[in-house]
Amino acid sequence: MGGRRRADIVFTRWRVAVFVDGCFWHGCPLHATHPKRNSDYWLPKLQRNIDRDRETDEQLRSSGWIVVRCWEHEAPVEVAKRIEHLIRRLRT
Numbered sequence: 001m002g003g004r005r006r007a008d009i010v011f012t013r014w015r016v017a018v019f020v021d022g023c024f025w026h027g028c029p030l031h032a033t034h035p036k037r038n039s040d041y042w043l044p045k046l047q048r049n050i051d052r053d054r055e056t057d058e059q060l061r062s063s064g065w066i067v068v069r070c071w072e073h074e075a076p077v078e079v080a081k082r083i084e085h086l087i088r089r090l091r092t
Contacts, residue, residue, distance in 0.1 A: 005056045014090040018068045025049055028071050
């Protein structure tokens, strides 16, 4: 795959990969900012991150994995509940 493409949490038994994305680095629709200084450098770099995320998701899904993406601003308890619900569903 190339580049850093490691999930933050992996449930190998259920083939679930969890990514916790930073709002700035991954283009959060609520909190992403566009740098004004050196934007010729930053904007393409940030877009590459987003494109790589989408490509990673597609590669994992086509290999039979479930991809869960959450944002750094999300409440950890809510994210954990979402993942727990998914794993419980997969176990049955």
